[in-house]
Amino acid sequence: MFILLLIVFVVIPVIEISLFIEIGSFIGSFNTILLIFTTALIGVYFVRQQGISTYYKLYNQLQNQETPIQTMFEGLVILISGILLITPGFFTDALGFLGLIPLTRVIFIKIVANSVLSRYGMKNQNPDDVSIEGDFEEINDDEDRIK
DSSP, X not given: OHHHHHIIIIIHHHHHHHHHHHHHHHHOHHHHHHHHHHHHHHHHHHHHHHHHHHHHHHHHHHHTTOOOHHHHHHHHHHHHHHHHHHSSSHHXXXXXXXXXXXXXXXXXXXXXXXXXXXXXXXXXXXTTOOOOOOOOOOOOOHHHHHO
């Protein structure tokens, strides 16, 4: 958990600041700020489109009594992508736009799912091979009904 917080609050801002400096020295500070706002607006537009599409897909799956687990995770990745796109910075924008591409979205979901499953010792488990262990006691109700 400490490493994750270190990455979020130290490493990513350092990457963003260095990218601001490099891009700002190349295209100028005004154009850099304009580019940040432009990517945010474009990102919000795409997040809105993807979010509405995912909502309708989720709605249809629920109407057909299907389990929309994959669609719900796609919606979560779209939400996180929207947050990353609104956050000022080129690195976070790149991650946000990658989350809006369906192929990379599925890759992100698989990476997170594999890390969570391996953390809790459930990696390579067949979902059809589910067994529940327990004890049981047989109760004979026929004798009680006769009395």
